[in-house]
Amino acid sequence: MQKTAAQENVIALAVNGERRTVRATSPRELLAELDLEGEFFAVAVNRRVIPKTRWNEAVLRDGDSVEIVTPRQGG
Amino acid sequence: MLELYGQKFSSRLLIGTARYPSLAVMQEAVKTSGAEIVTVSVRRENAGGKDGDTFWNIIRELNVKVLPNTAGCYSVEDAVSTAELARELFNTKWIKLEVIGDKATLQPDVVGTLEAAKILLAEGFEVFPYCTEDLTVAKRLAGVGCKVVMPWGSQIGSGKGIIHEEALQRMRAELSGVSLVIDAGLGAPSHAAKALEMGYDAVLLNTAVAGSGNPVKMAKAFAQALEAGRAAFEAGMMKPREIAQASSPVAGTPFANTANARSS
Numbered sequence: 001m002q003k004t005a006a007q008e009n010v011i012a013l014a015v016n017g018e019r020r021t022v023r024a025t026s027p028r029e030l031l032a033e034l035d036l037e038g039e040f041f042a043v044a045v046n047r048r049v050i051p052k053t054r055w056n057e058a059v060l061r062d063g064d065s066v067e068i069v070t071p072r073q074g075g
Numbered sequence: 076m077l078e079l080y081g082q083k084f085s086s087r088l089l090i091g092t093a094r095y096p097s098l099a100v101m102q103e104a105v106k107t108s109g110a111e112i113v114t115v116s117v118r119r120e121n122a123g124g125k126d127g128d129t130f131w132n133i134i135r136e137l138n139v140k141v142l143p144n145t146a147g148c149y150s151v152e153d154a155v156s157t158a159e160l161a162r163e164l165f166n167t168k169w170i171k172l173e174v175i176g177d178k179a180t181l182q183p184d185v186v187g188t189l190e191a192a193k194i195l196l197a198e199g200f201e202v203f204p205y206c207t208e209d210l211t212v213a214k215r216l217a218g219v220g221c222k223v224v225m226p227w228g229s230q231i232g233s234g235k236g237i238i239h240e241e242a243l244q245r246m247r248a249e250l251s252g253v254s255l256v257i258d259a260g261l262g263a264p265s266h267a268a269k270a271l272e273m274g275y276d277a278v279l280l281n282t283a284v285a286g287s288g289n290p291v292k293m294a295k296a297f298a299q300a301l302e303a304g305r306a307a308f309e310a311g312m313m314k315p316r317e318i319a320q321a322s323s324p325v326a327g328t329p330f331a332n333t334a335n336a337r338s339s
Contacts, residue, residue, distance in 0.1 A: 016119040038128040041120060042164035049159045067119065069160050070127025071134065073101070074116025074144050075091030075231070075281035
């Protein structure tokens with residue numbers, strides 16, 4: 001029988017529009033799990049910005065939609 | 076001095092950071108342009124975040140004011156969320172608000188832009204809305220609290236220059252208390268000079284420099300054009316006349332009235 005995501009202690013997220021199954025429960029853990037080494041990110045969960053100061057304590061839940069963005073060239 | 080939301084700048088150029096042949100050329104072009112404000116975008120991370128870091132370190136070295144944009148947003152909701160991410164990322168209240176209404180022309184959705192501007196102003200942002208030459212829309216944007224309004228010269232990246240001159244002249248006359256920036260469509264330094272001759276406070280451009288044969292040299296050309304255009308505006312230009320008026324004095328012209336001397 002297939003185990004569900006909850007039984008595996010993992011959650012399913014949409015990260016930058018792609019479905020991912022992760023063990024992370026906070027934005028900080030998610031960045032580490034995704035091997036994001038840069039320093040300049042902003043994170044929004046379900047369109048709400050999570051300030052960097054709250055990356056450790058904010059809780060990610062199954063089904064959350066996460067955006068991770070960086071500075072880029074623009075006009 | 077250019078004044079934008081209470082901050083003063085000696086350069087009247089806001090320059091984009093995209094579409095240069097390389098980051099090194101971009102950096103050199105921005106320096107040469109004398110611009111004190113650069114536009115940047117917010118994008119989903121890729122390449123493990125290294126791209127964003129490399130770019131951002133170069134921008135920081137330039138020591139300029141950053142104006143993040145909401146480019147690519149087609150809805151009020153996306154534009155507002157992108158602005159909120161930009162504020163967190165760049166630690167600034169400034170936002171170049173773009174709510175695009177049409178993919179082919181990249182024409183702003185002026186109704187959505189006004190709606191998003193209201194929301195962002197209420198959230199404490201200092202909004203730089205990208206709009207068309209429509210006077211009513213510009214007045215409404217100013218009316219809800221935008222201290223800067225940025226009408227297009229022509230379509231983004233088209234290089235056509237100022238194609239609605241009369242409407243933009245009118246806008247300048249009607250919105251004397253607002254900083255007006257021509258954003259988009261400029262291609263040649265003469266277009267930028269024209270904008271400042273018309274009394275516009277500044278121009279925002281990207282492709283005209285980045286997409287030119289020599290971006291660094293073109294950056295210099297725009298800086299010179301802006302200086303000339305502003306000086307012309309401050310000096311006060313002559314009014315065009317319908318008929319010719321001799322430049323040299325008429326009185327005392329040699330050989331005047333001597334044609335019949337022999338026969339008299």
